[in-house]
Amino acid sequence: MSETVSNYDDEASRPWYRQPWLWFLLLFPGASITYCAVAITLALNTHPSMVVDDYSKEGRGINQSIAREALAAELGLEARIVQNNRNLEVTLDSTGGSAGVAPEYLLLQLFHPTIGGRDRVIQLSAVSPGVYRGQIAGNIDGRWYFDLSGPTKDWRIKGEGRFPADSDIVVRPTNAASG
Known part of the structure; x- marks a missing residue:
């Protein structure tokens, strides 16, 4: 019985950074923070090339586009x-x-x-x-x-x-x- 108590005392007397449960519990919040930092960095540094800035101008050009295609068909x-x-x-x-x-x-x-x-x-x-x-x-x-x-x-x-x-x-x- 004294061996069991001494193992527990030995585990409890270790410094906080040597406790395995602490690192296990910190793993998930740490991974979440890292993922969010990467996602925010990518969102701020890349720009969506498929989005048109002036969509109303694109819409007005549709009639010209149709006329050009109609002439080619004609x-x-x-x-x-x-x-x-x-x-x-x-x-x-x-x-x-x-x-x-x-x-x-x-x-x-x-x-x-x-x-x-x-x-x-x-x-x-x-x-x-x-x-x-x-x-x-x-x-x-x-x-x-x-x-x-x-x-x-x-x-x-x-x-x-x-x-x-x-x-x-x-x-x-x-x-x-x-x-």
């Missing part, structure tokens, strides 16, 4: 996108018989679905009638939204696709009447 434009290593080749066809759609260059905007910092604009130069080429800077593997327009930006073709693609990516304007 002209019967269709784009065929092919990736060859670091090069993109776009073939622009006009089934509407409009010979006036032959700009010097095209602008292809690539929008990443979730990471705004990966968005990019590629200028495609004409190499022959209806065929345009441009260089890709960086890696574009994965899913992308496309926005193809001419230099005057009076028409626009929107679509989506995945790189690298097994076959050509065909992008057509949406029918503005059904949209």
Whole structure:
């Protein structure tokens, strides 16, 4: 019986920082405080790229966007996108018989679905009638939204696709009447 009492006295006589239950009980509040500090730091130092500051201006631009897509549909434009290593080749066809759609260059905007910092604009130069080429800077593997327009930006073709693609990516304007 005296051994049991001496073990208890020995445990009780240890300093507070040597008590195992103290550290066990402090573990959960300490982890909670650490997690909150990290969460607050991340919230203050990162900014949400998917949020638009001036949403009313974005809303007013919808009518202009619809008109641009309607003109592309009226002209019967269709784009065929092919990736060859670091090069993109776009073939622009006009089934509407409009010979006036032959700009010097095209602008292809690539929008990443979730990471705004990966968005990019590629200028495609004409190499022959209806065929345009441009260089890709960086890696574009994965899913992308496309926005193809001419230099005057009076028409626009929107679509989506995945790189690298097994076959050509065909992008057509949406029918503005059904949209």
